[in-house]
Amino acid sequence: MKKEEKMSVRDAAKRFTSIVAAASLSFALLMPTGSAFADAGFRQWVASFRATAVRSGVSGAVYDRAFEGISDADPVVLEKARYQPEFTAPAWDYFDNRVHDQSVAVGKQMARKWKPWLDRIEARYGVDRHILLAIWSMESNYGEILKRDDVMRNVVRSLATLGYADSRRSKFARTQLIAALKILQRGDIDKSHLSGSWAGAMGHTQFIPTSYQAYAVDMDGDGKRDIWNSIPDALATAANLLRKNGWQAGKTWGYEVSLPDGKKFPAGSKSLSQWQALGVTRVNGKPFKNSAEKATLKVPGGRGGPAFLMVKNFSVIKRYNNADKYAVAVGLLADEIAGYGGLVQDWKRPFTKLSFEERQELQQRLSQYGYYDGKFDGKIGEGSRAAIMAFQAKAGLTQDGHPSMEVLKSLRQN
The missing domain is CATH 1.10.8.350 (Bacterial muramidase)
Structure with missing residues (x-):
């Protein structure tokens, strides 16, 4: 290679x-x-x-x-x-734009729609289908980006x-x-x-x-490795990349954990049993599946937010994008698509969180009042933040640019 x-x-x-x-x-x-x-x-x-x-x-x-x-x-x-x-996105901003009710709902829909192909891809490559669906969401919003001439x-x-x-x-x-x-x-x-x-x-x-x-696959057997038009080819290509980089079939990417208050932990990898001996436990109270497996502690949003013990497959996801936040987002989204539920300890935000539909409403109302001219896609980027700050200045609110319930309520009142 x-x-x-x-x-x-x-x-x-x-x-x-x-x-x-x-x-x-x-x-x-x-x-x-x-x-x-x-x-x-x-x-x-x-x-x-x-x-x-x-x-x-x-x-x-x-x-x-x-x-x-x-x-x-x-x-x-x-x-x-x-x-x-x-703008450097804090943890909550990064994850709110990628792991939300809409991305989960569409992921579940795609899991049903493409089940026969996902069965074959999973059998051939050993990569969890929900991880593949999460990557598809992260990379192109389940293909919606490919329809945009402006992109x-x-x-x-x-x-x-x-x-x-x-x-x-x-x-x-x-x-x-x-x-x-x-x-x-x-x-x-x-x-x-x-x-x-x-x-x-x-x-x-x-x-x-x-x-x-290096990784493209002709999964549908038409003689072409078409990741633009063939969903089976695209998902199998992602699976092939993960498998060739060491994906461990049947294993998770990581565990959300609880940390004992005030305790500091040395850096580096330890077995799950060693972490447990240090007082680190799963948030759901269940035991770790393989206590001898090596894991690394990650706290993407700091000690005030959720904490994770990451195992081998987490590092394999990073072969797709060598960023902790990306791999965490893929794992969290995959778990929610699979029906395992979301975080127990949510990200620490300085405001009240909006649902995906409420974020779209926020953008629509900002547009109605002339502050915003972008797409109503529920994703809060530079344009949305600038529009929020402009409205906050006009309304006499703190100009922080946060997509908060407080801002949305004020827009509704106006």
């Missing part, structure tokens, strides 16, 4: 994002003024990169077809690359744009571009459907091209 394929899928994407963000300033300084000059420079880069692609095993005919109709860099991609959000981009154009942005920092983008061209060459997808995020993550389960090459 190539070096870049050993990274987690989303880790590689994060690395990609940081590279292109750093490169964007150099690109802006080096690019001649005027779109005609910029387009000419991009076309010259595309023409010169053809030889590199051919040397890497891409046929000249495939290369030429892939770039038909692409005459300029994608300005949206460059804008996304430059944008660096200043999905032409992967070849996106990667070429980023490869052209700065020759000193574009190695990763160029590697991904060659991999994308090889996907076209193999015939898994045609050019018109080779779409992805601005940074090149593709399909229902958001694989960058090199990771697609």
Whole structure:
């Protein structure tokens, strides 16, 4: 396996994002003024990169077809690359946007709809179906993101744009571009459907091209590894990644636990029986399933929030995205889809939490009063927070930007 394929899928994407963000300033300084000059420079880069692609095993005919109709860099991609959000989400904000009643309800619906395929995928790869459904939700909102023209981009154009942005920092983008061209060459997808995020993550389960090459699966047997249009292929591809990175069939990802008040714990991995001897117990009072299994203590929201003992499968989920919050969100969402229930100790929020439907109502009312012009998707991002703060300023409330019941009640009164 190539070096870049050993990274987690989303880790590689994060690395990609940081590279292109750093490169964007150099690109802006080096690019001649005027779109005609910029387009000419991009076309010259595309023409010169053809030889590199051919040397890497891409046929000249495939290369030429892939770039038909692409005459300029994608300005949206460059804008996304430059944008660096200043807001650092606290734990409750991250999880509220991803693990909520709507994502759970749709996950249960998808579990019923795709049960025959999930049965086969689970039997072949040994990966819990609910983990796969949670990843699907986290990566593309069960495929809804793929329907949005404002989000999905032409992967070849996106990667070429980023490869052209700065020759000193574009190695990763160029590697991904060659991999994308090889996907076209193999015939898994045609050019018109080779779409992805601005940074090149593709399909229902958001694989960058090199990771697609390493893990993509033709689960439905049609001769194509189509993670864009085939749900079985997309979910099996995610399962294949987890299995190849050490997923342990029939085992959990972690346990929500109670910590004794005031006690500090040394860092590092210990057996579950050792943690129990230190006073760490499951919140539901049940015993740990395998007391000899090694586990690591995690408190994503600090000691005031929920605590977890994480076992091997937690680290395997991080091969998809090397972030503790991501893996915790996948595990929690999977458990709720499976019907195990949510957290016993909720995240410590400085306000009263809203349901998913109430968050949508919040956005609708903010829009009604002219504070918000985004989608009513129940996800509280920068636009929603700015709108909340603008309303709070007008209403004489503390300007914290929190999607609280207090703000919603005030909007209802207005």
